Amino acid sequence: VLPWDMGRQDVLDFSEELVKQVGRPVILPSGDTSRVSASIGLSSRGFEVASAKDLLEQADFALFRAKEQAAGAVVEFSSRHAESKRREVLVHQAFKNARLDREIHLVFQPIIDTHDGTISRCEALARWDSPEIGMVPPGEFVPIAEKAGMTQEMTLAVFRKVIAQLKVWPDNACIAVNLSAQDVNSQQCTDLMASMLIRQPPSLRKRISIEVTETSLLTDFTEVHKNLMKFRELGVKIALDDFGTGFSSLRYLQELEFDIVKIDRSFVSSIESNDKSFGLVRTISRLCRSLSIACVAEGVETREELEHVRAAGCHLVQGFYFSTPLTAEKMLPYLTGEESFEGMGTLVPVPRRDVA
Incomplete structure (x- = not known):
């Protein structure tokens, strides 16, 4: 050139x-x-x-x-890029050869209702332990899978494991599953997921929620709408993740009839020092309440952040303040009530105003 x-x-x-x-x-x-x-x-x-x-x-x-x-x-x-590129090729090849049903396992991060400390639901997060290259963090293998157009197999493996987990967990346990932009825009992927769901009893299906990001809605809104409605017709809840970082169109809330909105962690991390962040969290929380949509604050890591999001009217929270992602075995005592999360006992009571 x-x-x-x-x-x-x-x-x-x-x-x-x-x-x-x-x-x-x-x-x-x-x-x-x-x-x-x-x-x-x-x-x-x-x-x-x-x-x-x-x-x-x-x-x-x-x-x-x-x-x-x-x-x-x-x-x-640069030389740093050369090493990164070699690693990417290695991970890509290992992922192509992976038997994901065996190599993928799940951890779960709870979403806490701070009114009473109960777990509203758990977000399922994939972890990959490759026999070829060992443990690979999701920040590394998920972008490679997306870039290579290989997310469908991973999503289906995760979904099968979620269904299996719900069958052995208590009936009050609910699990959220993330769908990538490729997944939610794919008729084939959503059809395969729907075919798994339709074989399950309604009592299990209603314990699953599907999380999509705003950016995944921008490619082909009509196709995404059609694909998401497959899940709604089967009783699955639909959540809008990372709200506030994308287009944030109210059209999405109106036409896709979301059950849950998750406020992006970027607002929560600055909520103590930035009055605008506090105002935005409060506004989103009020909007959700007026539309009968549950509102979750993501990325709550400190006591101060927790108190601020609660003061802004958002009482469903997710983040490291309460818990890092846990294995299914470690999550079970919290679901049965044998264990509770630290810090709940000292929270100031607030009137219950969230939707169910």
């Missing part, structure tokens, strides 16, 4: 200028102003490559990292 005799700094300067020029406002024929942004990934033969294809893959890898940063980032392929 660029002359071979260009030095490294010249290439970086060129890239920065290119990003700057692309980002200049454009006056449309209508008179409106439009802006676009660009990210750049670049690579040179500073690393051993066998072909031009390898060089392009390095630049593409750097571009992927640039997109994770602020708009307009320029990222050069």
Whole structure:
């Protein structure tokens, strides 16, 4: 793309200028102003490559990292990226060969009703123990699965385990399952999940909730709506996760008839120091109450955060303040009431106003 005799700094300067020029406002024929942004990934033969294809893959890898940063980032392929790329290839290959029904296991993070300390439901979180490369954190294997279009098999394995767990847990136990954008936009995936559910009694189906993020609704709203309604017709609850970080359209709350809204942790983490965050949590909580939607505050990690979200009217909370994700065995005593979460006894009582 660029002359071979260009030095490294010249290439970086060129890239920065290119990003700057692309980002200049454009006056449309209508008179409106439009802006676009660009990210750049670049690579040179500073690393051993066998072909031009390898060089392009390095630049593409750097571009992927640039997109994770602020708009307009320029990222050069580095030794750190080379190691990360080798690891990604290793994890990708191991995931392709994985027998997920055996290798995936679940942990559960409770959602606490702070009125009485009971567990409203548990969010199922996948953990992968590969016999080839050992324990792989979800922050590593989930993006690789999504990038490779391999989330369906993982989601179905998780769903089978959730159903099996509900059959042995007490009848009051409820579990939330996350669906990726690929899952919720896939007729095949949602059909397979629905076929599992339809074989279960209604009493079990109503103990399951499906969590989707706002961004997963932006691709094909009509298809997503159709797919989610399969679950609603079977008695499964639908939750909107990370509310406030995406488009936050009230259309979603109206047309998809969510049962649960989860306020993103970014609002909770700043709720002590930022009056606007407190106001937003309070507003979302009131909106949910007026629509008969349960409202959950995510990412509560301190006593102060807990008191602030409760003062804002949100009494269902999830976060490390009460518990890190637990195995099924460690969660059981909390479900049966044999154990309780620390800190509940000192909470100031508040009037019960949440929906069931």
